[in-house]
Amino acid sequence: MKLDSLYEYIVLTHYLNFTTAAANLHTSQPNLSKHILELEQELGVELLKRGKRLQLTAAGTAFLEDAIQIHHLYKDAVRRTREIATHEIVELVIQEPYIMDSMSEILFKTVVRFKRENPYVMTKYFSEKGKKSVELLEQGKIDVALTVDCNSIDWIRQVSEKKNLIFYPVVQERLHVWMWEDHPLASRERITLEDLLHVPINMTATRSFDPMRFAVLDLFQKELNARPNLQTFSNESLNEFFMNTQDRRAVFLVSPAVANSHLLKMQQDMVSRPIDDERAVITSYLLFRSDYQKEAIDHLLDTLEKVVNHEMARDPQSKYLEEIAVGL
Numbered sequence: 001m002k003l004d005s006l007y008e009y010i011v012l013t014h015y016l017n018f019t020t021a022a023a024n025l026h027t028s029q030p031n032l033s034k035h036i037l038e039l040e041q042e043l044g045v046e047l048l049k050r051g052k053r054l055q056l057t058a059a060g061t062a063f064l065e066d067a068i069q070i071h072h073l074y075k076d077a078v079r080r081t082r083e084i085a086t087h088e089i090v091e092l093v094i095q096e097p098y099i100m101d102s103m104s105e106i107l108f109k110t111v112v113r114f115k116r117e118n119p120y121v122m123t124k125y126f127s128e129k130g131k132k133s134v135e136l137l138e139q140g141k142i143d144v145a146l147t148v149d150c151n152s153i154d155w156i157r158q159v160s161e162k163k164n165l166i167f168y169p170v171v172q173e174r175l176h177v178w179m180w181e182d183h184p185l186a187s188r189e190r191i192t193l194e195d196l197l198h199v200p201i202n203m204t205a206t207r208s209f210d211p212m213r214f215a216v217l218d219l220f221q222k223e224l225n226a227r228p229n230l231q232t233f234s235n236e237s238l239n240e241f242f243m244n245t246q247d248r249r250a251v252f253l254v255s256p257a258v259a260n261s262h263l264l265k266m267q268q269d270m271v272s273r274p275i276d277d278e279r280a281v282i283t284s285y286l287l288f289r290s291d292y293q294k295e296a297i298d299h300l301l302d303t304l305e306k307v308v309n310h311e312m313a314r315d316p317q318s319k320y321l322e323e324i325a326v327g328l
Contacts, residue, residue: 002035003070003071003074004035005035005036005038005039006039006067006070006071007071008021008025008027008032008035008036009036009039009047009063009064009067010064010067010068010071011024011025012032012036012048012054013056013060013064016053016054016055016056017054018032018033018054036048043059043063045057045059045060045063046059046060047059047060047063048060080119083119084119084120087120088120089120089121089122090120090121090122090294090295090296091121091122091123091124092121092122092123092124092143092144092294092296092297092300093124093125093126093141093142093143093144094107094111094123094124094125094126094142094143094144095125095126095127095133095136095142095144095145095146096125096126096127097146098127098146098209098238099238099258100257100258100261100263101255101257101258101261101284102171102173102255102256102257102284102315102318103146103148103170103171103284105257105312106170106171106304106307106308106312107146107286107304109307109311109312110300110303110304110307111123111125113303113306113307113311114299114300114303117299117303118296118299121296121299123296126141126142128141129206129236130206130207131207132207132210132211133145133146133147133211133287134147134159134163134165134287137163137165137287137288137289138163143288143292143294143296143297144286144287144288144297144300145286145287145288146284146285146286146287147167147211147284147285147287148211148212148215148282148283148284148285149167149211149215149218149282149283149285150175150215150216150218150219150280150281150282150283152215152218152219152222155214155218160290164289164290164291165287165288165289165290166287166288166289166290167285167286167287168285168286168287168288168301169283169284169285169321169324170284170285170286170304170308170320170321171283171284171308171318171319171320171324172281172282172283172284172318172319172320172323172324173255173256173257173281173282173283173284173315173317173318174256174274174275174280174281174317174318175253175254175255175274175275175280175281175282176253176254176255176256176258176259176272176273176274176275177191177196177251177252177253177272177273177274177275178251178252178253178254178258178259178264178270178271178272179250179251179252179270179271179272179273180245180248180269180270180271181269181270181271182248183248183249183251185199185251185273186271186273188273190276191273191274191275191276191277192275192276192277192280193219193220193223193224193275193277193279193280194224196228196251196253196275197220197224197226197228197229198229199229199249199250199251200229200230200231200247200249200250200251201216201228201229201230201231201250201251201252201253202230202231202233202241202244202247202250202251202252203216203230203231203232203233203253204232204233204234204235204238204241205232205233205234206234206235206236206241209238212282213230213232215282216228216230216253217230219279219280223279231247231250239263242263242264242267245267245270254272255282256274256315256317256318259272260272274317283324286301286304305321308320308321309321
């Protein structure tokens, strides 16, 4: 099907007169009639009732709506293509989320909207096993990284100053305990950090997930001046890590979104409980170099704010963006 034939059909339906339409299209009436007949033959339907007065058939009316839409889409595509060809294309590389949690949902929705609104920016995700966020930023492999922290503001200040980085807080959530339903803590009305001090806590030892492990260590050191009983596993994926549930005495520390994920709910003999302790919170950050040159990062942050404020089902127990008192 030729796009020119679609346009000719649209013009003809406006005038409902072959002679007038042909004059408007700067073609001959026989030529226009031939093109419309070929279009009908290709579609296998009659678009027009030919007689004393030209009329649209029901099929012709329905096809007209689609023809107009296709024509507009084509014009928009041509315009966008020509605009992009005349602009400098910028690449924005973002660290791929390693787990489906609140932060990853916010980021995915942000990137979808950002791509739609910024056609001159080639946005893509990047992941590399065994690499930390800061390493990837320092090596120039990514422009925007992800990290988490359990309110260890001193650590954030030190890394920020030493590495010349900006920590941009996105969401702060209460930590949950995921455990076997017959675990002693499962029946508790209230779980605190002190209750977890001597309980085995499963953590992944893979370097990609170091921020979470270090965040938990710092949390216990800062609040209880003690080291938790961490059991570490070297797993290539978090799916494998969460299958390390053989030790019924051990627990996992997870965010609310992870606690409610399909992956964890598949384990029907396990339950999650919030830690009823205002100290047990985890903050997710975007991370980028403070001397960044790409305006696209500013646009990405603006888009993220729009997504959080208007497109997310916000958890009333969590804090977002400006609500997070990070003390920086």
